[in-house]
Amino acid sequence: MSKTTLLQPLKRASGDIASVTVRKPDVGSLRGLKLTDILQMDVTALSRLLPRITEPALLPDEVAALDPADFLGLSAAVVGFFATAEMVATAEADLLRH
Template sequence: MNINTENTAAAATAPAVAITAPGIPVGIPLDTPIQRGAQTITHVQVRKPNAGALRGLSLVEVLQMNVTALQTLLPRVTEPPLLKQEVAALDPADLVSLGTEVVGFLVPKAQREAFQPA
């Protein structure tokens, strides 16, 4: 088997978080890792919420990054799935990072494109 070392080296030096197309899960590095038993969670993947994940939530509260709304929504759209108590114990900077990704998924395409740098 022939391994392309150029691609391997490029992948090893690529940033942990890349800009992705809307709807594609995004990996977010945590400033303060989550300890779950013997497992340490250092990155959380956030996927675009569908209508089912948003059930029972006010879109206005989600867009305002209301902490209670995020505590309900993040366990539904994260991988590994975060527990509600883990979301409640998140470092505020990590909560803002995860919430910002969720809000970004909810912005219409035309508005996203209007704010893209040239």
């Protein structure tokens, strides 16, 4: 799971949403989507996926109304779930080298 604090909280009648937790998608959550679209951070694919894997569950209209920076943060959390331990280690080593 990955928790993201929103730069622009979402307004709901029950109270503003200031942070969103993204859970690792299971195969059922990915139904009807192409993994390549998700990994390429395709807006349409991620807009369909995020309501399935967020807590509180974001509505499609709320995803569409997200600040672009918040959408990017949530999307990066999703893509991060697809990285293997080896990929993460390589990326961290590259960062330390620079």
